[in-house]
Structures are given as C-alpha cells and as structure tokens.
Amino acid sequence: MMFDLSRLMMNPWKMNAGLLDAFYPPKDISTNGHLIDFLFYYTTAMNIFFFTLVCLGLFGFSYLYHHKRHPKPYYTHGNKKKQILITTLIGLAVFFGIDATITSISNQDLVNTFWKFPTEEEKPVKVEVLAQQWMWTFRHPGEDGEFNTADDILVNHDLHLPVNRKIEFRITSKDVIHSFYLPNTRLKVDAIPGRVTRMWVELTEPGVYDIACAEMCGTHHYLMKGRLIVHSEEDYLAWKAEASRIAKYENDTDNPEFYWGWKWGNN
C-alpha cells in the first residue's frame, strides 16, 4: 500500500466537522447531565479568570522588567509583612474562589442527585449489566419482575430504555475491569470483577446513542461499543412485550452460564 498523501493533506477546516466542533460535549439526553456541565463551565470561568491574572503577571512583568527597560532590580526578599499578606490572600482567594465552591457544589450534586438512587416507590427500570471482553450484555427482568429467572430478557450490545423513567443499573464484569460510559448522560462507572457497582439516570430524548467502555480492557477495547436505544414510553412497552415473547423460546436456560445475574435485593 502506498502512502496516501491526499488523506494526510486533508484540510481539517474543510471537513463536515471543523476544529471548533470539538469544543462541544455530546448532546445531553439526561435530566442531570446539566449539573455536570454547569460545574464544568463554572470551573472554566474561574480558571480563565485566574489564568488571565497569571498571564498578566507573566507577560506583563516580562515586558515591563526586561533588563533593557528596567536595568535596576528592586532588592527585596519578599518577606515584608505586606508582601506575605498579599501572597496569603492570593492563596485564600484561589481556595475560596474555586476549590471551596466547586467542592461544595459537587458534594451537593452527589448527595442530592447522583447518590440518591431511586426508591422502590418510584418504580425504576432496573437493568443488570455484564461487561466482558469485548461486549456488553444487558439483563432485564421478565414478566415476573425478578432477576436471574428463566424469563429474563438478555440482550447483547443494545440497551433498550424508556424516556422519563428513572433507570438504575447494577454492573459487574466477567473478566477484566471495564467502565460503563454513557457520554450523553455525562456518567460512567467501572465494571469490576467480583463487585457490583451502581449508576442511575433518567433520559429525556428518544433516539440512538453510543455506549462506550472507558477503561482499557485489552486489544479490542476500542470495539467494546454498545447502542443506547431510547424509546418513548409506548415503544418501550411494545419492545419489552416482543422481547419477552422471543425470550421464552430463545433463552438457553439449560446452560448454567445463562444465570450470570443475581437477585436485585435492597441495594
């Protein structure tokens, strides 16, 4: 194969996507993704402010105090009271301006939202997720509403979910560590052999989106891709009825491997 110069010389500015498109995250299709986006933008705003100050100092002083312009340096060790006070104030300004603020916002988001898993009364949609090299498998309870029974619906690669319902995932791995990553909801959690991790989302927009594995899991890590198919409420029920019907005769219940799931239990 010859070295293809045309591909190399491709002008990034003339493709369907431009350089600037990279500055936007994937479309948010969840009720809570905006919390993460907000915190990101808040931190960015504060960072731009402080980094501008750094640059003013760095470039400003470099210009003003170039040895040609400013041959006599000011002899100070910077340990006068006033100078120490200013340095301390800068330290505290950074801490309270950014760190303390984002920590408390993040903590509130965790406690009030991301760690507030749906209760039974909220009738969440429950899904057990199995990661393995290099595939996602999703287990939905069948008509009995119980996991790890003969009527479970098992789907490889595709995750069917409804909009406007709380959804809870319980995730584990069969072999190595993977990470269940839904870019469009801004969330991920590791899939760890021997452990069950949890994540919950509520989706807002029907459509087909990417599911990715975010943790290096071997040569074909990059191919460990799934599809998140978000249905309207009716479509979801229709899909589930159909999937249940198919499951009845397709489930290989004699194979012990079929029962990799577990009873849902109370957390």
Next chain:
Amino acid sequence: MTYVHAKHDAPTTFWSKYIVSYDHKVIAKQFLWYGIFFLGVGGLMALLIRWTLAFPGQPFPVIGHMLFPHTDGVVPPDTYAMLFSLHGTIMIFYAITPILIGAFGNYCIPLMIGARDMAFPLLNMLSFHFAALSGLILLASLFLPLGGAAAGWTSYPTLSTLIGSPGLGQTFWCLAIFVLGISSTMGAINYITTIISFRAPGMGYFDMPLTIWGLWLTAILNAIFIPVLGAGVLLLLFDRLFGTTFFLAGAAATSGTGDPILFQHVFWIFGHPEVYILILPAWGIVSDLLSFFARKPAFGYKATALSMTAVTVLSTLVYGHHMFTTQMSPLLTQTFMTLTMTISIPSAVFFANWLGTIWRGSIRFDSPMLFALGVVFVFGLGGLTGLYLGTVTTDLYLHDTYFVVGHFHYTMAASVLLGGFAATYFWFPKMFGRMMNETWAKVHFWLTMIGLNGVFFGMMVVGWGGMHRRLYNPFVYEFMEKLIPMNTFITWSAILMGIGQLPFVYNFIHSMFYGEKASENPWQVGTLEWTLPSPPIHYNFEEIPVVKCGPHEFGNPNLNNGRDFQYQTEELVKGPQA
C-alpha cells in the same frame, strides 16, 4: 556536623572512569544519556500513537514498513496497546525520572551544597547499574513473541494478570519496574543522607538553593513510596507466576478470590506522590532560575520552601481522586475530594512567589529563563485543569477521557520536560565546560512550546468532547466523528514538537565538542557550583567552602564589588549604617 569525603586519586582507565565510576558527576551524565535515549524512544512511540489517531489505517511514514511488515506499515491494534502502555512507562520511569532526579539530582546536590561527592558513592554507582539493568529488561520485552506489556502504564489487574495478558511481556514489565524501584530507592536514600549530612559548614536548610529543596523532598517521597509500588508489582508477579490470587476476582478467577481494586489502592498510594516526585525538582529549579535571571532574590524564599513541603505532605493524602469511578464509599470519596482541593493553597502561594520574583526584576531572557517561564505558563494550565478531576461529579464524566491525558501531560510532561530543558541549558556549561548555542536554544524553545500546547490543549478539548483514552480507532463511535479534525490538529502539533527536538539534539551534541568555551560562571550566579572551574575538578572542592549568605543575593544596592550578585561564600553586604 558536616561530613567530608577524603580524596582519592582520579581513575584513569576508560572502564573505571566512565562505566564503574563512583563520581557523582559521571553518574549524572550516565543518567542524562540514559534519559535522553529513552526520551527518544518514548517520543517515537508517542508519534506512532498520534499517527494512528489522526490517520487510522494509514501506514506510518518512512519507517512504518520496517516496523510493521505484516500490516503494510500500519500500526496493528495489539501493538498500539503496547505502544501507549510503554510510552507512559518509559516517559515516567525511564526518561523524566533519570533526567530530573538521576542526572540533575546527582549533579547538583554535591556541587550546590559544597560536598565532594554523594554520601554513598558505591550505592550511587549501583543505582545507575540497576537502572541500566531495568532498562535492558524493558527493551528486551519489546522483542518477545507476544510483545511487551500492553495493559496501560497503570497495569491494572485483572487485565495485567494472566486473564488479560498472557505471554511474558507483562512479567518483564513487573520485573523491570521492580528493579528500577531498587535503583530509585538507593538513589533516594543517598540524596537524603547527603543533603542532611554533607552540607558545607554554614549552610542551614534555609540557605540551600530551592533546587536542592525540590530534590530533597522528591527523594523523601521516593524513599517512602517507591517501595509501595515495589510491593504492588511483586504481588502482581506472584499472581502471574505462582498462581496466587491477590488481585483476581469474579467469574474468571478459578480458585479463591482477591480484589483487583486492591492493586489500584496500592498503585495510587504510590502514583499520586509520583506526580510530585517528578514535578518537585522542576519546581525547585524554576524557583531558582527565576531569581537568577531576574537578578533579584527569590520572593518569599521560606514560604516557597515551606509550601513545597506542605504540598509534599498533602500529596500523600489524596490518592483516592484517581479512583472515584470505582465507587468507593461516599465518605472516602468526599474526603479525598476535599483533601485534594487543599493542595491549591500551598500551590497558589509558591505560584504567587514565582510571579513576585520576576516583579520589578531586571529580567534576562537567556534560554534557561525562557524555559523556566515556560514552566510557569504550562504548570498554571496543568494545575488549574486538575480542579475538574479533583471534583467528583465532573470527574465522573472526564475520568478516563483525553481530558485527563491532556491535564497530566501539562503537569508531568510539559512542566517537567521544560524544567529539564531549563536545567540542561543552565548547567550544561558546568557539566561540559562549553556553552550551548543560544539561537538554536530559542528555536527549540518556541517549537516545543507551540507544539506541546497544541498537543496537550487539544487533548483536553477532545476529552471534553467525550473522547476516552486508549482507543485504537476512536472513530468507530458516532459521537466522536466530529473530533477528527481536532485529532488531526493534535497530531500535526505533535509532529511539530517532535521536529522541535532536533535543534536540541544537534545543539547538545555539537556544543559538547565545538561549543564556545564556558567561563567559571557564565550566568553570573552565586551558588556554590559557580565558584568552581567548568567542568569542576575531581572531588569538586579543593577546600570545603564556608557558606555565609543565601543562594539568591542579587541586586543588593550596597554591593560595591563591581558585581550585581554575591557568592554564597561571601558575607552578606549590609547598608553603611547597619
């Protein structure tokens, strides 16, 4: 009390002079060459990685067909995994560590504190020989039938156990890291002892150059945490070789169960301090150089030294921020987030002091200063972008994306690399007795600066765009198609950065032989190494110097000796009435 080495005759044969030398200055150069060699290897790997990401399926130019004959010069996916795993391993352990710590640690510590050599010269020699052995093991692993380690530089089990990594590559990796750990521990003990016991009379801890402070704190972290990593990889070796199950769990673990997350705890207990192990020497060097070239005392010297110490202490308490997505208990998660954030305070203090140092100075923009100012710029970016990852909720999205990659390259690669270059340009005249060429140095600076910002800022952008790490072909995902142009841009920046290193290599080698002869003190600086001839004689100091003032005495208005600085061996000049 101060210890002093007795003097022996200088060795005369090639073997005793350059291979089994006890001389810290020779060992420093051994580490320097070693580091520069691996910097080249790691850099080439980076280019192969970047090429694959921008031009998937295209053969790598010029040497592609030679490296990958079976795939027409295209990097195959399993090789790709090996490349990014070893790129990280090599750059951290075999390039940056030997250059900053091995080379400049060895070179600067005795010279700057007025000692004739390290406390334990034999240990020092062995430290390099173990590093060399480790490097050989790692290089040998590239030629194994199934290739070298390919489970990431972090080598998380169970991927790094036999479940995910058959073959000998990962085993060699564990061995190489363990042997390197022995080397680093030997070095660390030596540095700590030397700084405590061999300082010249009169030199208190707060009279040491900040370079020495940085190296000292680094050595302390190394001595404490490298053994932790050693323990981790040893257990991993047992899992691989002897059928233990320290880190195995789940369906694939056939007998007994351990816990793969245990390894992550062990790894990051070491791994977070490791970031500071790498950066502290660079911080120290930058703190000194800013003062040297602004011709002004270091602003808030004590505060800088103490805040570097505070960062060192805090760095041992925050490692959990690497593990938020493993879902630790909420209390642990909150604690690690809060502790991580407190690092901002001491960091902001010495950062402010850096700017305070150049404020109202009389700045000379020689190449070491340019690189030092470059560190201030990139470390500012690197430090601030860490905030997103210390915050749990933003980390849930950004963890394991290119945002993390961009961030840690800013802090570890960009800052430390620029710091290493600053040190090289600054101490080269002392090391080799000749000057490096200023013009080429400036070309090198600007190409590197533009290239690395293009690469690492671009990485953060695509990370925010959702692109996760360690993907052979990211564009199988629909949501990442719009990131292709930016990835192409990053790759071009990386190529520019790669080309930018050629002037350095040329300048370095050419100047060694043909550079202008260096005077004793070309930069007009007062620390002890500049009282010696360039290069210094065997055993450095004929007479052990007596230190009478601090390392940054510049621009004292009472000076009347025709210089604008004082040597540390001179009594501090006071005003007429004082």
